Amino acid sequence: MSEESTFTLDGRKVPFRDGQTIMAAALAAGVYIPHLCFNPEFPPHGSCRVCLVKVNGRMQASCTAPAMAGQVVQSETEEIREIRRGILQMLFVEGNHVCPACEKSGACQLQAVAYYVGMLAPHYTHFYPRRPVDASHPDALLDFNRCILCELCVRASRDVDGKNVFAVQGRGIKAHLVVNTPSGKLGATDFSLSDKAAQVCPTGTILSKHSGYEIPIGQRLYDRKPINVVGDVAALAVSKGGRRHD
Amino acid sequence: MIESKLKVATCSLCGCFGCHMSLLDLDERLFDLAEKIEFDRSPLTDIKELGECDIGIIEGGIANVENVHTLLEFRARCKVLIAMGACAISGGVPAMRNQYELKDCLEESYTRGTGLVDAQIPNDPEIPLLLDQVHPIHEVVKIDYFLPGCPPSADAIWTFVSQLLAGQPITLPYTQIHYD
Ligand code: SF4
Numbered sequence: 119m120s121e122e123s124t125f126t127l128d129g130r131k132v133p134f135r136d137g138q139t140i141m142a143a144a145l146a147a148g149v150y151i152p153h154l155c156f157n158p159e160f161p162p163h164g165s166c167r168v169c170l171v172k173v174n175g176r177m178q179a180s181c182t183a184p185a186m187a188g189q190v191v192q193s194e195t196e197e198i199r200e201i202r203r204g205i206l207q208m209l210f211v212e213g214n215h216v217c218p219a220c221e222k223s224g225a226c227q228l229q230a231v232a233y234y235v236g237m238l239a240p241h242y243t244h245f246y247p248r249r250p251v252d253a254s255h256p257d258a259l260l261d262f263n264r265c266i267l268c269e270l271c272v273r274a275s276r277d278v279d280g281k282n283v284f285a286v287q288g289r290g291i292k293a294h295l296v297v298n299t300p301s302g303k304l305g306a307t308d309f310s311l312s313d314k315a316a317q318v319c320p321t322g323t324i325l326s327k328h329s330g331y332e333i334p335i336g337q338r339l340y341d342r343k344p345i346n347v348v349g350d351v352a353a354l355a356v357s358k359g360g361r362r363h364d
Numbered sequence: 365m366i367e368s369k370l371k372v373a374t375c376s377l378c379g380c381f382g383c384h385m386s387l388l389d390l391d392e393r394l395f396d397l398a399e400k401i402e403f404d405r406s407p408l409t410d411i412k413e414l415g416e417c418d419i420g421i422i423e424g425g426i427a428n429v430e431n432v433h434t435l436l437e438f439r440a441r442c443k444v445l446i447a448m449g450a451c452a453i454s455g456g457v458p459a460m461r462n463q464y465e466l467k468d469c470l471e472e473s474y475t476r477g478t479g480l481v482d483a484q485i486p487n488d489p490e491i492p493l494l495l496d497q498v499h500p501i502h503e504v505v506k507i508d509y510f511l512p513g514c515p516p517s518a519d520a521i522w523t524f525v526s527q528l529l530a531g532q533p534i535t536l537p538y539t540q541i542h543y544d
């Protein structure tokens with residue numbers, strides 16, 4: 119490996135290809151950087167900011183920052199962990215993330231990243247927004263309370279499934295996920311559980327019906343091992359506790 | 365040597381007593397704990413008046429006026445105050461009622477239920493007034509430590525209490541940090 123094509127990440131040399139982001143190069147080298155809106159199968163979105171790292175002394179989102187030769191990147195420092203915790207805490211109070219009452223608990227990426235950064239409590243004042251639940255689809259349930267606006271379902275439905283079922287509407291604190299039908303109901307779309315969009319949500323917003331609690335709480339993906347060891351729930355096969363259909 | 369035992373008070377506000385059950389799950393470790401601490405006001409002792417305490421452990425969020433008074437009293441009398449469990453930390457399952465108007469919740473339970481005779485919303489002066497929303501306790505008083513879980517496992521409680529009593533920083537192993 120020539121000197122030109124590596125950067126250092128927490129002191130470790132990471133090789134990269136031209137055009138690769140810091141996140142993509144780290145992932146390829148087997149180094150975990152916490153992330154929520156990033157999924158290696160999609161172009162980066164850069165919205166959740168959980169992946170932020172210090173590049174040559176400056177904070178940047180590693181999922182959008184291009185890797186460059188000789189960069190000095192810091193990720194696992196107490197300063198960055200603290201900022202990541204703060205971002206997670208804001209995500210938790212902005213929605214209604216009632217883990218004890220959520221079917222996704224234990225296999226939820228939002229929860230797993232919060233565990234990883236050592237979040238013990240949400241710290242801020244809860245918004246308790248009033249958001250609906252859409253149970254109109256025969257096979258899928260949409261619980262908007264848990265949406266963190268990562269737009270992975272939007273991207274998957276539009277770019278992979280070619281269905282364009284989801285969209286984000288409104289701006290700032292009013293931004294929210296909608297279903298692209300006049301009624302706004304998932305049941306009125308051709309959404310199906312075999313869609314890519316059904317497999318990418320990092321939270322418990324999009325759930326399949328008729329299969330709740332098949333794996334008991336306590337035996338789920340992130341119950342025993344942290345996300346940096348097991349990986350993203352969306353990248354793992356259903357047989358391995360993930361949600362990717364083979 | 366610890367000369368006098370540390371005084372510990374506990375209470376359940378808007379919780380289900382699950383956290384207290386988990387505390388009892390310490391089983392024989394309770395004997396070790398009893399060497400170091402003495403319970404003051406707690407559902408385990410049935411002492412009604414809260415004395416000056418070293419540690420206060422709160423289960424549950426605040427859902428009514430009495431919860432708020434109890435919480436303020438705990439803060440005033442306890443040197444260290446701990447939020448234990450999902451409800452104390454984020455409102456938990458009871459806070460799911462925040463999705464609805466309080467009036468709708470009461471009507472749904474007391475006037476629209478099945479098999480009700482002379483249906484009415486209870487209004488006895490002895491019943492503490494409900495707050496319009498359920499809130500976690502850190503939104504009302506300063507909390508010194510948070511122990512998540514629904515409930516936190518006995519092992520998590522043990523790690524936490526042991527480190528706290530030893531004056532060490534709290535570091536829970538991965539498997540003991542849970543929000544569910
Ligand atoms: S529903 Fe899930 S995948 Fe879609 S934007 Fe919300 S959190 Fe992201």
Ligand code: FES
Pocket residue numbers: 152153154155156163164165166167168169170179180181182
């Ligand atoms: S993973 Fe980079 S901003 Fe969300």
